[in-house]
Amino acid sequence: MAELDSENRSSRVHTVALFLALLGGVSMVYYHLGLFMPRVIAARAAKGLGNGYAFGDDFYPVWLTAGQARSKHIDPYSREMTRQIQTGLFGRPLDTRNPTDPPVDYREFAYPAFTDLLFWPIAAIDFSQLRLILAVLLTLLTAASVWLWVLALDWGISPTLLAILIILALCNYQVLEGLFADQPGLIVGFLLACAALALRRDHLFLSGILLALTLIKPQMTALAIFSLLLWSCSDRRRARLCIGFIFTTLPLVGASLMIWPRWIAEWTRILLGYHRYATPPLLTLLLGPILGAYIGPLVIVIILAVAVVLAWRNRRVNPSSQEFWLTLSLLLAITAVSLLPGQAIYDDVILLPGIFLLLRYRRKLWRGGPVPRTLLFVGAIVLFWPWVAAVALLAARHLLSVARFDSTAVFALPLRTAVSFVFAVLALLAVAARINVAGDQAPS
Helix, strand or coil: CHHHHHHHHHHHHHHHHHHHHHHHHHHHHHHHHHHHHHHHHHHHHHCCCCCCCCCCCCCHHHHHHHHHHHHCCCCCCCHHHHHHHHHHHHCCCCCCCCCCCCCCCCCCCCCCCHHHHHCHHHHHCCHHHHHHHHHHHHHHHHHHHHHHHHHHCCCCCCHHHHHHHHHHHHCCHHHHHHHHHCCCHHHHHHHHHHHHHHHHCCCHHHHHHHHHHHHHCHHHHHHHHHHHHHHHHCCHHHHHHHHHHHHHHHHHHHHHHHHCCCHHHHHHHHHHCHHHCCCCCHHHHHCHHHHHHHHHHHHHHHHHHHHHHHHHHCCCCCCCCHHHHHHHHHHHHHHHHHCCCCCCHHHHHHHHHHHHHHHHCHHHHHCCCHHHHHHHHHHHHHHHHHHHHHHHHHHCHHHCCHHHHHCHHHHCHHHCCCCHHHHHHHHHHHHHHHHCCCCCCCCC
16 A cells, blocks of 8 residues: 555656646747747847848758759858858848958858768758758657667656656757757767667667767767777777777768868868857856956866866776766766857757766765755756746746846846856766766776
């Protein structure tokens, strides 16, 4: 009887949690699509930049360059192509004489050239139709990523909890930004989750192939790939992952060089100039405009050195252990604060495995002492704040004056933790690794 009562209570808790997740998710979707994005689009129009694609704008450069390469073999990194991209996104090329315009190299094609080869087939689809198809497809891929990470982490959860995780993963500001923009980073997040599950199930050659495909946005997976290649090379039995990676990467790079012989140099040039219009990494932003400019790069170098040491120390960890996945998640969190541009919040999808591990080991963290408990408490607030704020904001909408509701202090409430959330995940993962919440695992 006691067990039955316990099951009933657990079922009721899950039902209430599912209802709250739906309430928060619907509120955030309405806030983002119904209130936030219209304001962003109106601000663009006020600057004379509103006559192009806003919905799907992040995939438009890929679609355009792939189509031009398909028909005319135009260099995707050329100034001519940049002007065509800007015309499609803003209705006109950017002008240095206009003080409200971004820099003239804004929205240059910043992907490796083989990205166009991979997306070549869909370049024949009209972009107005393609962006709708992509929005649906990316939603499904992101939902699938949640399920794939749960399987890779060997986390046995109920279907109700899985549904809650999918709802919250889709209906948050970061992912909604990516879905509205048709951001290729969501495809990378899916490929990374597929690679992780393939690795967990010992399909190492397939895992290497999938990791190579994530190089369409190498800044998202560079540390993870470095760690996994190091892990693969540390044992001959794991060499299939490295072989699969090389087997895929070399043909992609070689085929691209055959079409655009100078693409590597041109792509490197664009990457080196990316800082002129991109937001600095979150670590640099955290230090402020003065310290960030001088100390930020040094701090990033130090934390990347720590990441390299971490990857080296855990190169022999058994992939069936949670310590392996904790290391990988920590490297992805380091990536989010040190390698990704500050505005690329949609790329925070790489934090999913770390968040799931923290949820799984939350009780062990809570018993780890006052510091882990404090971080866990703060982390929970930061995690759930956007949905709570969205519900509260919509509920109070008709109780506030229009001027008060539209003020930045009120209107931006659901977005307040978008940056601190990343640091909270990183701090909690670092503490989890320190106290070894996953338990001691023997190396393979």
